Amino acid sequence: MNYFFNKNGPLISTYFVIAIVFWLVFLIIIPQLYMLDLSFRPNLPPLLRGGPDDVHTLTHYKYFIFGSETSDDPYNYVDIGVFFNTISTAIFVTIINLCFCYPIAFYMAKVASPNTSRLLIVSLIIPFWINELLRSFALRILFAGEGVINNILLGTGLIDSGINFIAMDVALYTGLTYAYILLMIFPLYNAIESLDKNQLEAAKDLGSSTIRTHWRIVIPHAKAGIASGCTMVFMLTAGALATPVVLSSPNTYWFTQLIYQWFNMNDNWSRGSAYSILLLTVSVVFVLLMMRIFKVKIGEIIR
Amino acid sequence: MSADVELQNVSVTFGSFYAAKNVSVKIKEGEFFSFLGPSGCGKTTLLRAISGFLDPSEGKVLIGGQDMAGIGPNKRPTSLIFQNLALFPLMSVADNIAFSLEVRGVGKAERRKRADELLELIALTGQGDKKVHELSGGQRQRVAIARALAIEPEVLLLDEPLSALDLKLRQKMRTELRAIQKRVGITFIYITHDQGEALTMSDRVAVMNEGELEQVGLCDDVYDFPHTPFVATFVGENNPFYGKVISVEGDMVKVESHGNIFSAKAGKIEDKHIHKFSNGDDVIMFIRPESIFIKNENNKLDNNFIAKVNTIEFEGNLKNIYLSINSNMNVRFSVPNAVDTSELSNGKDVELTFSSQKAIVLPRGSLAVD
Structure with missing residues (x-):
């Protein structure tokens, strides 16, 4: 700490300390702790808060598992279903995203000339100047029953009747995959970029096929980038709201939509908090799992 | 098995720039042959043309009498040792050495056996389980040689592999490289800008300047009877x-x-x-x-x-x-x-x-x- 102050001078050091403490304590730790506490409290009207009924309870977590007491089902099939559907879809989207982005990132990092590479980066970034909601609506227009894609397919005679991409959730998966593509490409690009090109040539010279070179040389080298991209894409996909609202089929619910409903439409903040905590826990578990699978440390992921 | 290498009127152009210009040379099988020249003289370009990483714009590369046009680096009977060695840092020493066997589908036990043999050849017996970064510079050098020899190439290509070593080690490695070449008996093609290296190790040297061969000959001939003022001043x-x-x-x-x-x-x-x-x-x-x-x-x-x-x-x-x-x-x-x-x-x-x-x-x- 002394060293830090001596190195950066009192003014800059104080600014850093205040900014970081403010960010961590006021914007992250306190709200999350408040949510955590709220999730263990009953949903009371404002007048009763702090009164004798305001005790810690597991009621919201129980609700998530067993459902409403008036319901006939032994478990809360709907919410649990939505939860696992969200998580599994997010994992699926993450994998698709990885498969889609890896070749692009590799091409940009190792194959393309610096100029082509820069052009590619710019053309990847520019579409993201458009608001996420607008992008989702644009996809909806593309995928709608009488949308661009259906019209083209019908027009060329490839299909006889329109395909309901929205109901099949094709639009949702596409939208979610597209939404966080940059967060996958850039960590991958950074990781692959740092690989010595001679390693690729050496592998080739020793007789390795392209696939094996990727499997044995590039992917092991890029694993921190892969883990980093996967965790970010997974977290943001699982926590996405706008894209599922616009693009999901009428029978598909995203877990964030439930959270949104508890908070905003049912005015049940404590249940919303409990659901948020559940999502957060699973996301953190996912990150730890990724680190375990790829044998990377948290420091490597952040890099 | 060893093979001769012949370059027939090889030119390599990048746009209008000639990296190599009409180079013809015949390298005999089992020979230690060096391309010697200042940086940017085109010697690395020639090496890449022989190894298959680039195709000559004109002319032919023949290895063992066979035209190599259209044959990729992974299909040629050559092995290349890179200037920075390009060992795989995430693999063990033995895995590095046996990588070429792994990609050819050789079983694990067989691979290990071959790696151990090669480790013995380079005097690193029992160090197969170490990671590359645990080895010293000279040891890494030898691992790179072993890795290149594992597929039993007919021609070994070396792209200034000693340039990163300090003087003492470099001198020691010269002797060692020469000894290894004698032991395995295959053609070595060596690229260097260091005339001392070229003269001590090679049977014959080719002196290059600006993409062209200035002189090809025995080391003492090149030293005693330079054909051009460039050779006279570059060599020694x-x-x-x-x-x-x-x-x-x-x-x-x-x-x-x-x-x-x-x-x-x-x-x-x-x-x-x-x-x-x-x-x-x-x-x-x-x-x-x-x-x-x-x-x-x-x-x-x-x-x-x-x-x-x-x-x-x-x-x-x-x-x-x-x-x-x-x-x-x-x-x-x-x-x-x-x-x-x-x-x-x-x-x-x-x-x-x-x-x-x-x-x-x-x-x-x-x-x-x-």
């Missing part, structure tokens, strides 16, 4: 005396330079022919620093001149003495450290002597830039 040290021919007698030429008259041998064009000079030709006469002596009772040779001592430089085993004949003409000569040079002091004129048999006359041409 040399004193260029610019002058004019005043008479020619057989293969001996008399040259007038900076007020002195020297006699010297006419240089060779190719191994059998010598340059034909006539009176008045502009030429350069070359005499190496180690062939010049201080004139005294014991040393009286047929060429003599006087020069003023500028500085004496101590280089360990040698002393380099820098002198000037006049303001445009500097000369340097070297004596072993044991020789007494106390009589030489800065600013003093000394009489020097050298043999006409050690001096070579060549037509004017560009020198290697130091």
Whole structure:
């Protein structure tokens, strides 16, 4: 700490300390702790808060598992279903995203000339100047029953009747995959970029096929980038709201939509908090799992 | 198994730039052959054309008599050792060595056996489970060699692999490389800008400049009978005396330079022919620093001149003495450290002597830039 102050001078050091403490304590730790506490409290009207009924309870977590007491089902099939559907879809989207982005990132990092590479980066970034909601609506227009894609397919005679991409959730998966593509490409690009090109040539010279070179040389080298991209894409996909609202089929619910409903439409903040905590826990578990699978440390992921 | 390598009129162009220009050379099987030249002379380009990482714009590369056009680096009987070695940092030493066998579907036990054999060859027995970063520079060098030898290539290509090592280790590795080459008996093609490396290890060297071959020959031939002023100055040290021919007698030429008259041998064009000079030709006469002596009772040779001592430089085993004949003409000569040079002091004129048999006359041409 002394060293830090001596190195950066009192003014800059104080600014850093205040900014970081403010960010961590006021914007992250306190709200999350408040949510955590709220999730263990009953949903009371404002007048009763702090009164004798305001005790810690597991009621919201129980609700998530067993459902409403008036319901006939032994478990809360709907919410649990939505939860696992969200998580599994997010994992699926993450994998698709990885498969889609890896070749692009590799091409940009190792194959393309610096100029082509820069052009590619710019053309990847520019579409993201458009608001996420607008992008989702644009996809909806593309995928709608009488949308661009259906019209083209019908027009060329490839299909006889329109395909309901929205109901099949094709639009949702596409939208979610597209939404966080940059967060996958850039960590991958950074990781692959740092690989010595001679390693690729050496592998080739020793007789390795392209696939094996990727499997044995590039992917092991890029694993921190892969883990980093996967965790970010997974977290943001699982926590996405706008894209599922616009693009999901009428029978598909995203877990964030439930959270949104508890908070905003049912005015049940404590249940919303409990659901948020559940999502957060699973996301953190996912990150730890990724680190375990790829044998990377948290420091490597952040890099 | 070993194979010969033949380059037939190979040119490599990048846009309008010739990285290699009409290079033809035949490298015999089992030979230790070096391409020697300054950086940017096109030697790495040639190596990449032989290994298959780039295709020549014109001409052919033949390995073992077979045209290599359209055959990729993973299908050629060559193995390349990279300048930075390009060992795989995330694999163990044994996995590195056996990588070429792994990609060919050789079983694990067999791979390990072969890796252990190669580790023995490079004197690293029992170090197979280490990671690459746990090895020293020289050990890594040897692992790179073992990895390249694992597929039993017919030709081993080496792209300045010693350049990152410090001097002592580099000298040790030269001997070791040569010994390994003798043991495995395959063709080694070595790329270097260090003439000491090329001369100590190679059977033959090819000196390159600006994409073209200047001279191909045995090491001592290249050193003693350079064909061009570039070779004369790039390989070893040399004193260029610019002058004019005043008479020619057989293969001996008399040259007038900076007020002195020297006699010297006419240089060779190719191994059998010598340059034909006539009176008045502009030429350069070359005499190496180690062939010049201080004139005294014991040393009286047929060429003599006087020069003023500028500085004496101590280089360990040698002393380099820098002198000037006049303001445009500097000369340097070297004596072993044991020789007494106390009589030489800065600013003093000394009489020097050298043999006409050690001096070579060549037509004017560009020198290697130091």
